Amino acid sequence: MVDEHERLSAATNDTVRRLVNETGITTAQAHELVAFLGPHNWTSLLREARILNPKGLKAV
Template sequence: MTDEQGRPPGVLDDLVRRLVNETGITEAQAAELVIFLGRNWASLLREARILAGKR
């Protein structure tokens, strides 16, 4: 089984989990960022930190 881009599901799950652990945003917020931004870690981290600062 793969996601819509042909990657195994665990790849995105791990990315979401890492983003949640490193920034403190919710899992839903992290998943939405991954959907919008893709897997670019620098962009994900920047946007997650912005979201975390608004909490």
């Protein structure tokens, strides 16, 4: 049986990946945003990620 910590970790990783792919911020930035706002607050995460990378360009 999957415990609560493993579910939260999986949700966090999925959210980080999605943020990076959709906004072009770095993985470290995405992890920091998820740590502050939580993995289930998608609209706020997206807003903050767009502030960090307003043009949506992928980091090289």
